[in-house]
Amino acid sequence: MNDEEKLEELFEDKGPSNFDKVIKKAKLFSIIRGVITSILVFTVASFVGLIFNATTLNELGNTKKIELENYYRIAHPNSYIGSNQMDDGLLTGEFDYVTYRFLGNKAIVDGNNKESYSYVPLINGLYGDISGLLYEASGDEQSKRYNNVGKNLMQFYHPNVKYTKYRDDLAILNKIGEDKVMEISLSFDKPYIISQVKDMIPQNVTLNWYWVDTYTKSEVTELGSHIEKIANEEEIPVNKREKQISPSIILYENEVYGIKAIDEADKNKETPEKDFIDTISSGKTNKGTYQEVYKTLFSKLSTDKVKITKDNIKILGVVVTGDKDSLTLLKNKSFIKASSLGAVVDKY
Structure with missing residues (x-):
């Protein structure tokens, strides 16, 4: 090539x-x-x-x-x-x-x-x-009202509100069997301090919870005078219109605040008010779901908005538990204005 x-x-x-x-x-x-x-x-x-x-x-x-x-x-x-x-x-x-x-x-x-x-x-x-x-x-x-497992919600009656009718479930204890244990809310005739309440409840009755007075005067007034306008008001001359006062508002157990007398293991607390006070006092400064609730309670219960003391706490009622015989001891007690059954179950 x-x-x-x-x-x-x-x-x-x-x-x-x-x-x-x-x-x-x-x-x-x-x-x-x-x-x-x-x-x-x-x-x-x-x-x-x-x-x-x-x-x-x-x-x-x-x-x-x-x-x-x-x-x-x-x-x-x-x-x-x-x-x-x-x-x-x-x-x-x-x-x-x-x-x-x-x-x-x-x-x-x-x-x-x-x-x-x-x-x-x-x-x-x-x-x-x-x-x-x-x-x-x-x-x-x-x-x-009933909770999501069918338990009857206990009712509470404020002592400074006049109700046309008071629930008296202590009167139906004789209809409950001897083999039952139950809880019942007691609404008092006036506010008491914790030491007084302890002396008022018979020893055979278990004291589980204290209902604390967390209501302002205006809130009490609102509970006692719930105003509703009558139906078809627009058809009635102004000078003849009336207002109807509905029954005073009863509070349910999911609407009240208070102090647990026993702990999570069913042991009596020596100073039950301490957890209540500490929880509110710390909760008002911690951001969270219930911060505003704690702030409001602290404002209502504290002295000069500085701190909550034992003397600030007034008890309006309690929740107690026991069997038919022990709870019967509460019948006809002058300090009880109303009573409302909650859970009732077999003893054994």
Whole structure:
């Protein structure tokens, strides 16, 4: 082959050059590297996101648990938080818990509840237990209400309000079997201090809870004079319109605040008012679901808005437990204006 032929062979087109192959390989490698990088970034981001989600929801769940445990120290007569579980999902979680109460020395299930929590404000609170009631009963303010496991909610009557009718469930004790234990709320004729209440309750009766006076004068007035306009008012001349006073408002156990006389293990507290005072005093400064409740209670109960003392606490009623024989000792006591049965179960 002469020199001219060699030169033609050199420049002859025989398909893709090595340079083109290198370019294609480089592009393919770049695509593969991009896919792998994206997968790695997604994996790492997902892992970090899951860790953040789990950690944040765990903190929110524990905060919710502590908030509820503190709130139960001043509310929900004779009711305590028992077994519980936090179920965390994506963005939201649920705190499921069972409540229980003591009837004498017997513990019974009080209800099943759930509270939702989330770090995304628009999602928080979209699901969960709303009222805690079995159903929304229609009727007047004196109708019976039941919680979500069918327990009758106890009623409370403020001593400074005049009611046309008082519930007297102590009168029906003779209809209850000897093999039963029960709880019953007692509404007093006037406010008392804790030491007086302890002396007033017979020794055979278990004192579980004190109802604390947390009402201002205007609130008491509102309880006693609930005004409603009569129907078809627009058809009646102005000078002949009347107003109808409905029955004075009765309070239910999920609407009152007070002091637990026994702890979560059914042991008597030596200074029951201490937990009540400490919970309110610390709660008013801690941001949370019930901060405004604590602020309001502190304002009502404290001396000169400085601190709450034992002397600030007045007792309007109690919740007691026992069997038929022991609770019968409360009949015809002059300091009891009303009585309302709650849970009733077998002794054994």
